[in-house]
Amino acid sequence: MATPDVAAPPDSFDLEVETLIIGAGACGLVAALAAHEVGQDVLLIEADAVPSGSTALSAGLIPAPGTRFQSDAHIQDNPDLFAQDIQTKAHGENDADLVQMMADTAGPVIEWLADTHALPFSLVTDFDYPGHNRRRMHGLPSRSGRELIDALRTRVEALDIPLICGRRATRLFAQDARLTGAQLTLPDGSTETVGCARLILACNGFGGNRTMVSEHMAEIDNAVWFGHDGNRGEAVQWGDALGAKTRHLGAYQGHGNVAHPHGILITWATITEGGVQVNAHGNRFWNEAQGYSEAARAVLAQPDGVAWVVFDARIADVARQFEDFKNAERQGAVITGETFETLAEKAGLPADAVVKTMSDIPTDGRDTFGRVWGPPALTPPFCAVKVTGALFHTQGGLEVDPSTAKVRRAAGGTFDNLYAAGGAACGVSGKGDSGYLSGNGLLAAVTLGFIAGRG
CATH class of the missing domain: 3.90.700.10 (Succinate dehydrogenase/fumarate reductase flavoprotein, catalytic domain)
Incomplete structure (x- = not known):
């Protein structure tokens, strides 16, 4: 595959939508549901034949404080305590505003997925995860990420949100720091272009790109790669070309x-x-x-x-x-x-x-x-x-504004219409591996995906 690049927009696009989401893991699927709910014209694209991503390889557990599921189990928890647990595990290396946003948003997102989209979440109540001072892991009955991704995809399809698989974004189009669309490559090597008013990068991290892993986290270079091979680092590479800020690229x-x-x-x-x-x-x-x-x-x-x-x-x-x-x-x-x-x-x-x-x-x-x-x-x-x-997956990435999920520019401010979420964005695991608190990956996926989708 050629290195993802950025180019000037073409004279016309094959298709135009309001919100284009690249990547249909848990992050992209949640973003699509959120955008659809507020009336956005959405197109979700996925490189694989069916949505999978790193989510399908995980246990599918999402940490969230203050939910009714905790109340039913007589567990008292709140976002501030959760935020403190995240920062303690990460040695205070995270953006405090980003941590607080995720802690504040996680509970409402879990209940929204349960109430609006009928995902049968339940609380893990029979053992503790290191670093969590409360039992706050929520998952579906099989405790598998495959079930989570399939449940989200089922909702997207039921709501007739366009999801097109077998399309890998290989080029972004930008003019004067504003994103105008993307070029998609089909399995046969042909291409098509999609114009958009908003672009959400939900294409995860770069764990499947061994060159980038060796560059940023050499100490884990000899480990088994247990993530999704589609995690090739396009978000960071596009960000570099666009002049975006990145952070904690050594985190995983x-x-x-x-x-x-x-x-x-x-x-x-x-x-x-x-x-x-x-x-x-x-x-x-x-x-x-x-x-x-x-x-x-x-x-x-x-x-x-x-x-x-x-x-x-x-x-x-x-x-x-x-x-x-x-x-x-x-x-x-x-x-x-x-x-x-x-x-x-x-x-x-x-x-x-x-x-x-x-x-x-x-x-x-x-x-x-x-x-x-x-x-x-x-x-x-x-x-x-x-x-x-x-x-499993990288935790560093594009730096985003916590309140909007818009990508920050190295020169200051944010891009007007470029968003990053999940593994494409810098998460809340500090700058190495020891800062990872159980569930941080899906926490970033569903909270940032939700915020980016809402726009």
Whole structure:
């Protein structure tokens, strides 16, 4: 594929719309629903044959404070507390106004999707995510991103919002810093042009562009790419050509709990509920409670870049609410044993080391890695999955005005009609990987998508 570029507008366009949205992941689909609701003439384009994106590869969980779902579960939460959790995890490196906007907007968007568009959200109430001081993860019944993307697409189709797949935007047209449209490339190599009054970039980040990954986040360059291959960095490249501001291009979400070689996400509940990670020598190597994004580098630093997550049947029952975990079981990624010796033998790990590692975990208090423990302890039968580190998606991108989602210009101010949302925009995960708070990706997708769509 040629490098995405920017050119002067043609004399005429093949088609003209009011709002053109590039990318039909969760972000683009939410933006399309929001724009349609306020009477905009919308066209949503997608490079793939069907909408998928990074959303379909995720657990589909969206953090939101102060929702009725939390109230029903007797959980008291509010946007200010959520914003504080985001900033604490990111070491205060985020734009505070952007954080507050997302914290304020997330709850209303979840209830809007539930009430107006009949998405059957429910709250995850049986385990905690690192860094969240309240249980605020909302998801659909299967706890899968595939279900979320399909539900959003179903609503777009039901409302007759034009969605055209098999079209990749390869060129933007601009004149005097105002966007006028885009050139789309079809699978057969032919092109067509679409003029627009507003342009929303919802085409995600650049994790699938290995050159850009090596340039901005070399420490994760050897990780499995677990995101969508369509994340090629067009938004940042177009932004550079247009003179847009970018921020935190070294920020990303990793994950250190991807079943290897199966390539299936193993929920971090296997850790938060009391599991641990051990390396090929049967030894723990870090404080797993820090978070799954940091875990990617920690696991990749171990022999052969792999580890084993060890947990028990009680935790496996919690994990089975996620379709990915059930799929991992079906594919034989989850092994079991009545004793740690049996489990180690099946995993090919030194039994003596595994037994000592597990016996060294305190029943209450802080261990040598700084992780705080309390009951219940692991009990037989025990489970283990071989895992590796992965890059899920980038978190840096185009800098936007929090109140409008309009892209900021390097020279000052914002573009009049260029918006960025989701992975195309700079999120709220700070400048590295340790600032990623669970759900930050979909948080940025649905809140910025909603604001950009409303215009």
